[in-house]
Amino acid sequence: MRTIATPLFAGDLHHTALRLAQAQPSGASADATAAWRHMLELGWQGVLVDEESGGAGAELADFAAIVEALATRALSVPIIERCAVAPALLGACDGAVARALLERVARGDASVAPVLHTAPQHPAAQPPTVRGDRLSGTVAAVDWTVPATHVVFDALENTSDAPLLVLLDVAELSSHLRCYVGIDGRTSADIEVAELRVDAPQLLLRGAPAARAIARAQQLGSMLGCVATVGACGAMIEQTVEHLSTRVQFGSPLATFQALRHRVVDMYVAYESARGLVRDQVLAHAHAPDPRQVALTRFYVQGVGRSLADATIQLHGGMGMSQETLAARLAMHALMSALRYGDRSDCLEWLVSGVVEEVAAA
């Protein structure tokens, strides 16, 4: 296989993640649990956690290197959710419960599945509500692909509509689950609760600090989703070049047909453009997160991911439709990465509303 894609952030973490991903059994029905256990052993849940909480305190670019490498094999694991978004939410909380849990997360002793219902750039679903010490509603689309110990999610305080960050132990939830398999093979669960008792320590954060934590976690997930899309796109180009170079039809390799070559060139140009944008934004995001730049990046990269997914399927012919083909799984990975943490519609709505507000204020 020719190497065409240049890693966003080459280095040891990228190589380690790549080796781990390549060692996993391939195929649509491959179980991700063993791979996930390996990731916990490698301490990846703690990569972005501060050293004082037991993590590595690494840069966002270091973690992006892992995300990109796993995406090149379309690995079905909630790496962004468990290793970036959940630690970001817990890290924004001051309480002892959150601090202790974050340390367990960094050690790999606990794993927290996050859900963001009310993020400004991705209002995903009606959040559950808390009245007194009772929680009711649906915690929507919790990633359930690999075992979690806790779920952290945003809810609304019934009396004030103020946002809350709520923590639940999964042992409290097993009888309320409805599980689904998504287009990329990952499992998600809708968790319905009615008048479930929540104690004060489970309410991790409330009001404006909670809203800020939710928004920042969403933007972090959004940026890393772009990284995953770029990783999948680079791999799709390599898979497509390999397929066209080896598949012989009409007496010649398909790669000799100019129309097909040009379509791959279009894929490559779009990929390089998205790659440059995402690399720049990951570096910028680590130091000074800019919500508008996150939304713009996501808006653009989602379009690139979609167009490369379509082209990859088409250029693989029937094989592009088979779940057994890595190219097809990469296409599904890119499509799904473009939907988590806000789709193009969400980005568009948020960007337009920002412009409208600016014009009105001018």
Place this chain on the structure above:
Amino acid sequence: MDLSALQAIAPDAATPVDYDAFRGELVDYMQAHCPSAIREIVRTNQKLGRREWSEWQRILNTRGWGAPNWPREYGGTGWDLRQRYIFEEVSAQLDCPPLYHHGIGHIGPVIMHFGTPEQKARFLPRILDGSDWWCQGYSEPEAGSDLASLKTRAVADGDDYVINGQKMWTSHAQEADLMYTLVRTSAEGRKQAGITLLVVPLATPGIEVRPIPTIDGWHHVNEVFLNDVRVPVANRIGEEGGGWTCAKFLLDRERLSPATVPRLARQLEQVEEMLRARLRDEGASPSLHGMLERLFLAQASARGAREMLLSAIQEEMVGTLRSAKSSALKLHCSELAQDISTLAFDACAARYAPRLRPVVPAADGADERDPQRQLVHTYLFFRSRTIAGGTSEVQKNVIARELFEA
């Protein structure tokens, strides 16, 4: 184009037809006789299987409408083209299943054209009443767009052919009785010359059918392995070595299906209903405006496709249809189908892409009946529209060759 233009070139026109009355008769019959459970499956974009298709085929055949595209001598309706188009429009509008393409649309006309009297008597009535179910064994691992490179071999042995090889992307093989298949009977001369069309009963010893899991999550394509499979020489359609002629005859028909455009129009109606409901529930927004813009373009494009189809049918009947036009129609309709399904996907994927398949489906079938979930399946399935039946790239080559005369 006014549909009346098609009336003048009707194949079996005997007496003047009152087309409004004809449409009314179709509406009344389909409303009364197409089972509501089947219409619900079509309306909610679920995958159709043999059970639904064959039941509808049986019902239509009881009324004498089992084969709108067949001449009367073989049990067809003998309808003129305007009637056939009206039939497809009404069928799509009322969410009745399309006619099963492999039997009525594909192999039936091939048998009429190339088959022996015995083959016509044996196969055609059972296609008409839906008792035999067919699939097409064309593609192979190394022969997709380049179909003439197929390697599955059939060797004559007494009164039989003995077949060895592998077919791929064989849709409906898991529920079919018979497979019409192209095999290589000679390696001499041009590769197209050594191909023969055989009918293979799928219950024959030596056949194994394995499903191919596809991204849409539906089971429709398979690998078919043939290991020393014996079929009688009497199952050969046309001459030995004449399979390529049969295949071209069939592919030409495939590109000119009158059903395509009415089904696109119905999909557009469904997407419009969905967007209107969203507008009503959520109010106007930039993203909804963007989706409506795409809807309007698709509506105009579908109208253009309809005109293209009607004129192509007309030209086909008088023998002036150019390959460029039939390929352009296939290209246009398959890309338009993808555009429509992409628009539908964009409207409902945020909710349903992570929830494509419930791990424990609702016992009452509610998950399957959710049209928006099925639209995600459809979006993924429709990626094959520009691949199956001749890829868009192949269609473009056909068109370019004719436009440039080289």
